[in-house]
Amino acid sequence: MNTIAKTNILGLNFFNGTVKEVVQFLKLGGLLVVPSAPALVKISEDPLYYQSLNDADIIIPDSGFMSLIWNLRAKQKINRISGLTFLKAFFDDAEVKKTDTLFLVNPNRDEAIANIAWLNQSGIKACDDMSYVAPIYRQSDVRDNELLEKLELTKPSYVVINLGGGIQEKLGSYLKKNLSYNPAIICTGAAIAFLTGRQARIPKWIDRIYMGWLMRCFENPAVFIPRYFSAFKLARMMMTSKQYSAA
Numbered sequence: 001m002n003t004i005a006k007t008n009i010l011g012l013n014f015f016n017g018t019v020k021e022v023v024q025f026l027k028l029g030g031l032l033v034v035p036s037a038p039a040l041v042k043i044s045e046d047p048l049y050y051q052s053l054n055d056a057d058i059i060i061p062d063s064g065f066m067s068l069i070w071n072l073r074a075k076q077k078i079n080r081i082s083g084l085t086f087l088k089a090f091f092d093d094a095e096v097k098k099t100d101t102l103f104l105v106n107p108n109r110d111e112a113i114a115n116i117a118w119l120n121q122s123g124i125k126a127c128d129d130m131s132y133v134a135p136i137y138r139q140s141d142v143r144d145n146e147l148l149e150k151l152e153l154t155k156p157s158y159v160v161i162n163l164g165g166g167i168q169e170k171l172g173s174y175l176k177k178n179l180s181y182n183p184a185i186i187c188t189g190a191a192i193a194f195l196t197g198r199q200a201r202i203p204k205w206i207d208r209i210y211m212g213w214l215m216r217c218f219e220n221p222a223v224f225i226p227r228y229f230s231a232f233k234l235a236r237m238m239m240t241s242k243q244y245s246a247a
Helices: 019-026 047-054 064-073 083-092 094-098 109-121 145-154 168-178 191-196 204-208 212-219 221-240 242-246
Strands: 006-009 012-015 030-033 102-106 131-133 158-161 184-187
Touching (some): 006 064, 012 047, 019 030, 047 168, 158 168
Parallel strands (some): 030 184, 158 184
């Protein structure tokens, strides 16, 4: 695989380049993860999650909060790329649009139907045969032999995992280690729901100024306000991290 620029934050090598480079890189295969700020605060208490992030070939700096704190103080700046920005670029890519081997891993049947419909409307071939509704995994043991067998049978070039943070990365790591070939495994969680309309649509300018989290809080305050409030711990983690002073 091609060498890509990375910046170490919290002991994780975040990709530091353009979204076009990410899309091109994934055409060769590899595991991509997009950890949010609420997920990053858990790396010290969930070693399996932390390991799954380190297993990734590309870690996108999706968190606007993390990127803002880093860029205010570090000499080596990081180019923030949201999961939404990446997915838009990925699905707009001419080669990706031509593929007939895109596989979806979804949290439930309703999301699967919405995702397949949106992809077909966008000019990307998607169907039930290349879609899988995931079971509820245990945080301590994310394995799925049924999914593994289905992927070995269909051999998709791209596997897009649309599950929650903290689980999807572990599943992506499991697939990377156990598949007999090297597809692009893309862990972008609920980002596709912004495109399908299943979650509040985020205008490009809102995403650009790191305020997508606010749109989610307005849409579902009971869920997202506590989640993002917990992310403030990330600032303290970054300030005390040994990697921070080395940047």
